[in-house]
Amino acid sequence: MDTEIGDIRNILLVEDDPRDVELTLAALEEHHLANQVLVVHDGAEALDYLCRRGKFKTRAGGHPIVVLLDLKMPKVNGLEVLKAIKADECLKIIPVVVLSSSRETPDLVECYKHGVNAYVVKPVDFADFMKAVKHLGIFWAAINEPPPQTGRKEESD
Amino acid sequence: MDAGENRLPRKAGRPDCVHSGPTCGGGYLLLLVFFLLGAGIVISGWLYCRRQEKQYIAGMAQQLSIIAELKARDLAQYRKERLADGSVFCQNASFAALARRFLEKPDDADAQGQLEAWFEECRPQYDQVRLLDAQGVSRLSLPAGLPAVSDPVARELAGVLRSGRVSFQDFYRSEQDRRVHLGVLAPILDEKNARQPLGVLFLRIDPDSWLYPFIKRWPGASRTAETLLVRREGNEAVFLNELRFQTNTALNLRAPLDRVALPAVQAALGREGFMEGVDYRGEPVLAALQVIPDSPWSLVARMDVAEALGPIREEGWRVAAMIGALLFGAGACVGLVWWQHRVRFYREKARTTEALQGSEVRYRRLFEAAQDGILILEAGSGIIVDVNPFLIGLLGYSRESFLGKKLWELGFFKDIVGNQARFAELQRKKYIRYEDKPLETSDGRRIDVEFVSNVYPCGEEEVIHCNIREITDLKRAEKKILKLNAELEEQVSARTAELQAACAELESFSYSVSHDLRAPLRHVMGFADMLQKDAGPSLSEKSLSQLKIIHEAAERMGELIDDLLAFSRAGRVELQKTGVNLDELVRETLGDFQAETKARNIAWQIQPLPPVWADHNLLRQVLANLISNAVKFTGARAGAKIEIGCAPVTNGETVVFVRDNGAGFDPRYAHKLFGVFQRLHSAVEFEGTGIGLANVRRIIGRHGGRTWAEGAVGGGATFYFSIPNQNGGNHGH
Numbered sequence: 001m002d003t004e005i006g007d008i009r010n011i012l013l014v015e016d017d018p019r020d021v022e023l024t025l026a027a028l029e030e031h032h033l034a035n036q037v038l039v040v041h042d043g044a045e046a047l048d049y050l051c052r053r054g055k056f057k058t059r060a061g062g063h064p065i066v067v068l069l070d071l072k073m074p075k076v077n078g079l080e081v082l083k084a085i086k087a088d089e090c091l092k093i094i095p096v097v098v099l100s101s102s103r104e105t106p107d108l109v110e111c112y113k114h115g116v117n118a119y120v121v122k123p124v125d126f127a128d129f130m131k132a133v134k135h136l137g138i139f140w141a142a143i144n145e146p147p148p149q150t151g152r153k154e155e156s157d
Numbered sequence: 158m159d160a161g162e163n164r165l166p167r168k169a170g171r172p173d174c175v176h177s178g179p180t181c182g183g184g185y186l187l188l189l190v191f192f193l194l195g196a197g198i199v200i201s202g203w204l205y206c207r208r209q210e211k212q213y214i215a216g217m218a219q220q221l222s223i224i225a226e227l228k229a230r231d232l233a234q235y236r237k238e239r240l241a242d243g244s245v246f247c248q249n250a251s252f253a254a255l256a257r258r259f260l261e262k263p264d265d266a267d268a269q270g271q272l273e274a275w276f277e278e279c280r281p282q283y284d285q286v287r288l289l290d291a292q293g294v295s296r297l298s299l300p301a302g303l304p305a306v307s308d309p310v311a312r313e314l315a316g317v318l319r320s321g322r323v324s325f326q327d328f329y330r331s332e333q334d335r336r337v338h339l340g341v342l343a344p345i346l347d348e349k350n351a352r353q354p355l356g357v358l359f360l361r362i363d364p365d366s367w368l369y370p371f372i373k374r375w376p377g378a379s380r381t382a383e384t385l386l387v388r389r390e391g392n393e394a395v396f397l398n399e400l401r402f403q404t405n406t407a408l409n410l411r412a413p414l415d416r417v418a419l420p421a422v423q424a425a426l427g428r429e430g431f432m433e434g435v436d437y438r439g440e441p442v443l444a445a446l447q448v449i450p451d452s453p454w455s456l457v458a459r460m461d462v463a464e465a466l467g468p469i470r471e472e473g474w475r476v477a478a479m480i481g482a483l484l485f486g487a488g489a490c491v492g493l494v495w496w497q498h499r500v501r502f503y504r505e506k507a508r509t510t511e512a513l514q515g516s517e518v519r520y521r522r523l524f525e526a527a528q529d530g531i532l533i534l535e536a537g538s539g540i541i542v543d544v545n546p547f548l549i550g551l552l553g554y555s556r557e558s559f560l561g562k563k564l565w566e567l568g569f570f571k572d573i574v575g576n577q578a579r580f581a582e583l584q585r586k587k588y589i590r591y592e593d594k595p596l597e598t599s600d601g602r603r604i605d606v607e608f609v610s611n612v613y614p615c616g617e618e619e620v621i622h623c624n625i626r627e628i629t630d631l632k633r634a635e636k637k638i639l640k641l642n643a644e645l646e647e648q649v650s651a652r653t654a655e656l657q658a659a660c661a662e663l664e665s666f667s668y669s670v671s672h673d674l675r676a677p678l679r680h681v682m683g684f685a686d687m688l689q690k691d692a693g694p695s696l697s698e699k700s701l702s703q704l705k706i707i708h709e710a711a712e713r714m715g716e717l718i719d720d721l722l723a724f725s726r727a728g729r730v731e732l733q734k735t736g737v738n739l740d741e742l743v744r745e746t747l748g749d750f751q752a753e754t755k756a757r758n759i760a761w762q763i764q765p766l767p768p769v770w771a772d773h774n775l776l777r778q779v780l781a782n783l784i785s786n787a788v789k790f791t792g793a794r795a796g797a798k799i800e801i802g803c804a805p806v807t808n809g810e811t812v813v814f815v816r817d818n819g820a821g822f823d824p825r826y827a828h829k830l831f832g833v834f835q836r837l838h839s840a841v842e843f844e845g846t847g848i849g850l851a852n853v854r855r856i857i858g859r860h861g862g863r864t865w866a867e868g869a870v871g872g873g874a875t876f877y878f879s880i881p882n883q884n885g886g887n888h889g890h
Contacts, residue, residue: 017676019676019680019683019684020676020679020680023679023680023683023684026683026687071672072672072673100672101672101673101675101676101679102668102672102675103719103722104667104668104722104726105726105730106664107668122675122679123679124675124678124679124682124711124712124715124718125682125712125715126679126682126683126685126686126687127686129679129683
C-alpha cells in the first residue's frame with residue numbers, strides 16, 4: 001500500500017451515475033486515494049451501509065471519514081440521505097460533502113440548512129473537475145482531523 | 158294634527174316651568190337688595206338723628222345751666238342785699254338810741270316821727286316795716302296799726318333776740334291775709350346795756366313786687382320754660398313761687414322726696430347740674446339745678462322736652478322724610494331693574510319659543526319627508542308615539558295600527574324587538590343596529606331593512622328613535638357582489654394554481670438542466686480529455702484537433718447552460734429592495750474587472766450617481782453585464798473610453814447609462830439587442846452567449862424600470878436603464 005498520504009481513511013462515495021463514479025475515481029486515483037473509496041449507487045444503499053443494514057449488515061470498520069454525496073439519485077435522493085444522517089445521533093458526526101452539478105440556490109440552502117459540511121459544484125470542465133475532486137480528497141483524507149468514532153484503515157482491516 | 162303628532166311637540170310647553178325658577182330667584186335677589194338698601198338708609202338716618210339729638214341736648218343743658226347759674230347768683234345777691242338792709246339798722250347807734258327812746262317812752266311823738274321817717278326810707282323794698290320790743294310785741298309799724306306778726310315770724314323773732322344777729326325770714330304764709338311773704342329781722346342792739354337786743358325791726362317783703370316776677374322772667378321767648386324755687390321741709394320739697402302752669406302753688410305745692418324724677422325734688426335734695434326728668438305736670442322736661450348759697454333755696458330752670466327738642470324733632474322729621482324719599486327711590490330703582498329683567502326674560506322667552514317652533518317645523522318636515530322609516534317611542538314603556546308616512550307606506554299598515562301600541566306587540570317587528578327582554582337590552586345599551594332581520598309587509602313581502610335605534614333624553618323623559626331603512630336592493634347588490642367575489646376568488650385560485658404549476662415546472666426544468674444537462678457535458682469533456690491523455694501520443698494531428706473541438710463545444714454548451722440558468726434565476730428570485738449607494742456599487746463592480754482591464758488603456762469617466770431603491774445583488778449583475786459589454790466591445794480600440802453616469806431625473810425615476818466608444822451596433826437591430834441568445838456580432842468577433850442584455854432587461858423590468866440603447870456601427874454604444882424612485886415610481890415599461 002502506498003503510504004504517501006500516511007494515515008489512510010475510508011471515504012464513502014454515493015453516486016448513481018457510473019460515468020461520474022469513473023471520473024471521480026479517476027481524479028482520486030491521481031493521488032492514490034481511489035482504493036480507499038467505497039462506492040454505493042443510491043441513497044438507500046448509502047444508509048444501509050452507514051447503519052449496517054441489508055447487505056452491509058456484517059461489514060467491518062467504523063464510520064467513513066467523509067461521505068461524498070450526489071444529490072440527484074433514484075430511490076432515496078442525496079438531500080434525504082443528508083437529512084437522515086444529520087438526524088441520527090450516531091451518524092450526525094460524520095462529515096458530509098455534497099458533490100452536485102447544481103448551483104441552484106434552493107439546493108444550496110436546503111443542504112446547508114440540514115447541516116452539510118461542504119458543498120462542491122462539479123465543474124463541467126474536466127480539468128477543473130479533476131482539480132476540485134483532488135483537493136477534496138486531500139483535504140478530507142489527509143488534512144482534516146476526523147471525528148473520533150470514524151474508522152481508520154488499520155482498524156477496518 | 159292627530160294624537161300622535163301632538164305627543165312630540167309637548168316639549169315646547171315645558172320651558173314654562175323650567176324658566177319660572179330663574180325669574181323667582183331674580184325677584185328674591187332684588188327684594189333682598191332692596192331690604193338691605195332700605196335697612197342701610199334707615200339705620201344711617203336713625204344714627205344721624207341720635208347724634209344730632211345728643212348734640213342738641215348738650216347745647217340745651219348748657220343753656221339751661223347758664224340761666225340757672227345767673228338767676229342763682231342774682232338771688233344770692235338779693236338775699237345779701239336784704240341782710241345788708243337789716244344790718245344798717247342793727248348796727249346803727251343813733252337808730253338804736255332812737256328806738257330805745259321810743260320803746261321807753263311810747264308817747265314820745267318826736268321819736269315816733271323820726272322812726273316813721275326811717276321806715277319810710279325802707280318802703281320801696283318792703284311793704285311793711287315794724288318795730289317789735291324784746292317781748293315780740295309790735296310797737297310801731299308802717300303802715301300804722303298792723304296786727305300782731307304771723308306765727309312763723311314770731312318763732313323766728315325769738316331766735317333773733319337770742320342771737321342778736323340779722324336773720325332772713327324765709328317764705329311764709331300770713332294767716333291774716335293768706336298771702337306769701339318773706340322778710341328780714343334785724344335786732345336793735347342796746348349800746349348801753351352790753352348790746353342786749355332792745356327789740357327787733359321786721360322788714361316784710363312782698364315777693365310779688367319783685368322777687369316772683371324776677372324768678373318768673375325767662376331770657377328769650379319760650380312756651381314752656383320757667384325757673385322755680387324750692388326748699389326742703391322734712392321729707393318734702395316745697396315749691397316757693399307761683400308756677401307757670403299751675404296756680405296757688407307757692408308754699409302749697411309739695412312733693413315727697415322719693416319722687417326722684419322730679420327736678421324740684423332733686424334740687425331740694427341739694428343736687429346741682431343738668432338732668433332729664435318729669436315735672437309737676439307729669440311732662441318730660443330738661444332741667445338745670447342750682448343751689449343758692451347761704452339759703453335753703455334751690456333753683457330749677459326747666460323746659461319741656463317737647464319744646465327743647467322741638468327743632469331737633471323737626472330735623473328728625475325732615476330726615477325721616479328724606480329716608481322715605483330714599484327708600485322710595487331705592488324701591489323704584491329695584492323695581493325698574495326687576496321690570497327690565499322681566500321684560501328681557503319674556504322677550505328672550507318669546508324668541509326661544511319662536512326658535513323652538515321654527516326648529517319644530519323644520520324637524521317635523523324632515524320627519525314627514527324622510528325617505529327612511531322613523532318610529533318614535535317612549536323609552537320607558539315602549540309605546541309608539543309617532544310614525545312617519547314613509548314607514549306607513551313601506552310596510553302598508555295604517556297609522557292607527559302603530560300608534561299607542563308597544564313595539565313588541567307589532568307582529569312585523571317580532572324579529573327585531575320581539576320581546577320585552579330585547580327591549581330592555583336596548584334600554585340598557587342605548588343603541589342597537591340590525592340589518593339581518595327582514596320585516597314582513599302587509600301584503601306578505603319580506604323586505605331587508607337596516608334597523609338603527611337610539612335612546613336619547615328629551616326633556617325629563619327618554620325617547621327612542623328608530624330608523625328603518627329599506628336595504629333590499631343593497632342586500633341584493635351585496636349578494637351579487639359576494640357571488641362575483643366568490644367567482645373571482647375561484648378564478649384567481651385556479652389561475653394561481655396554474656401559475657404555481659408553471660413555476661414548479663420551471664423550477665424542475667431548471668433543476669433538471671442543472672443536474673441532467675450538465676452531467677452529460679461533463680462526461681463528454683471528461684472522457685474526451687481522458688482519451689486525449691491516454692491515447693494522445695498515438696493519435697493523428699487531425700484526431701487531436703477534433704478532440705479539441707469536442708472539448709470546446711462542450712465547454713461552450715456549459716457556458717450557455719450556466720447563463721441560461723442565471724437568466725432563469727434572475728426572473729425567479731424574490732426582489733429584496735434596499736437603498737443602494739450606486740457610486741459604491743459601481744466602484745465594487747469595477748473592482749471585479751481590474752484583472753481583465755489591467756493590461757488595457759481604458760479611460761474611465763465615472764460621474765457621481767444618486768442612491769436608488771433596488772435589489773443590491775441583481776443591480777450589481779446589471780452593472781457587471783453592461784460594464785463587461787463595454788469592456789468587451791472596446792477591445793479593438795486603442796483609445797478606449799467608457800463613461801458611466803446618470804441622465805437628469807425625470808418622471809420619478811433615475812436613469813443610468815453606460816457609454817463606450819467601441820464597436821457599436823446597427824440601430825436597425827436595436828430591438829433585438831435585449832433578446833435571449835440574440836447577438837449582433839459573430840462569435841469570432843466577440844465571444845459571448847447573448848444572455849447578458851436579456852438578463853439586464855429582465856432585472857430592470859422586475860424593478861419597474863426600462864432599458865434601451867443608442868448606438869451606431871463603429872460609433873460606440875450607450876445603454877440606458879431606469880430605476881423608479883422609492884415613492885414616486887410609475888411603472889412605465
